[in-house]
Amino acid sequence: MGLVELLKSHILCHLIIGYVFLASGLLVNLLQLCTLPLWWFNKQLARTVNCRLAYCISSQGVALLDWWSGTKCTLYTDPKDYPMYGKENGIVVLNHNFEVDFLCGWSFCERFGVLGSSKVLVKKELAYMPVIGWMWYFLEIVFCKRKWEEDRIAVTQSLKKLRDYPENFWFLLFCEGTRFTAQKHQISMEVAEKKGLPKLKHHLLPRTKGFWVTVQNLRGSVVAVYDTVLNFRNNETPTLLGILSGKKYHADLYVRRIPLESIPEGEAECAAWLHKLYQEKDNFQEEYIQTGRYPGPIVNSPQRPWPLVNWLCWSVLVLYPLGVFLVSLVSTGSTLSILVSVAFCSAASLVFRWMIGQTEISKGSGYGNKGNNNG
């Protein structure tokens, strides 16, 4: 292991990265809170300002993936569709097998200039997470309880609000509703059998209601569905802790652009369309496993330097006062103030570790398991 690798895997580096993320993130959350009065005077301006502020947070995740760990993300897509990416609103349908799929998603959003405005149908539990959950609130992210009777009205209302959003956005849907595990797969295939649907080898059976309600409510504002399949080379299953330790991975993303007008309007027809899409996704996944490639050519989608610039700026801004504080603490601080500071740093480290834990599949929800949500 070289010196740089050793440094990247050192806990002190992780603590510094965690401190920069939490301190800058909470500052941004505070700035977002200050934009509240603006919503009454100029809603569109408030939304644009919040997109820029959110970029300051999510692009730190991209900096970690692209610049710190050096992970490469390769895009397979039709070159004819490429110029449209980032220039129109799209619904992204992605497989949900990996702990860092959201980071790869963010990395592509960054490359196409839609990182600050990107949206997702996300489980309500994440709304309470400091920094990211609070940032999402100001981005008008759509939260769901994964209980349709309770979600139907709230999700529809949130989606309707996005119709006049002033920035181009991608709306991410993990239609499987939860991360892939062998047990959840087996249960969802039992459901597929009962419903007379063909079995899927690499995906859980998609939940169709969220997709239907999203397509219906964003029609006219969203132009296309981006069917996307994500995989990592060499059968790797990357983790956020691995990325934090500087481990380099190689992601391959397949994107297929489908015009929204080709998707049926009726609920049953739309559901059938989505089931067919997942059968096709399953075939692309199989092809990747067999050949290490997707259909279609690789298109160069270059990284931009802004996530790194943003990260360095925030690091200077929050590390300098920390340094000054630590020097004065060591030189003049009482034992009590040193103990309080140590306790505070330990609590912050625990919060950061807890946030990372939210990405770990082994700590995932029981949604989709037997006895849980219609399983």
Ligand SMILES: CC/C=C\C/C=C\C/C=C\C/C=C\C/C=C\C/C=C\CCC(=O)SCCNC(=O)CCNC(=O)[C@H](O)C(C)(C)COP(=O)(O)OP(=O)(O)OC[C@H]1O[C@@H](n2cnc3c(N)ncnc32)[C@H](O)[C@@H]1OP(=O)(O)O
């Ligand atoms: C060029 C590059 C392009 C792209 C780049 C890629 C991406 C970048 C884009 C954007 C990035 C933006 C942000 C990313 C950042 C972070 C996000 C990170 C993670 C958060 C994600 C989540 O939180 S996922 C969980 C929440 N989301 C969802 O659940 C969405 C899917 N779910 C639905 O749509 C649901 O329908 C629902 C949530 C709306 C309602 O849930 P409910 O459970 O009530 O669902 P249903 O009513 O649909 O379920 C009941 C029906 O399902 C049948 N059933 C029962 N058991 C099962 C089972 N085990 N599996 C499957 N189906 C089952 C049951 O029989 C019912 O059937 P019906 O016939 O009655 O419908």
Ligand SMILES: CCCCCCCC/C=C\CCCCCCCC(=O)OC[C@@H](O)COP(=O)(O)O
């Ligand atoms: C330079 C600093 C960089 C910091 C990098 C960012 C670190 C942020 C730490 C945590 C980010 C948490 C984001 C959580 C979003 C991902 C969670 C997720 O993937 O949810 C799973 C959900 O779909 C389904 O849940 P279940 O599978 O049912 O359970």
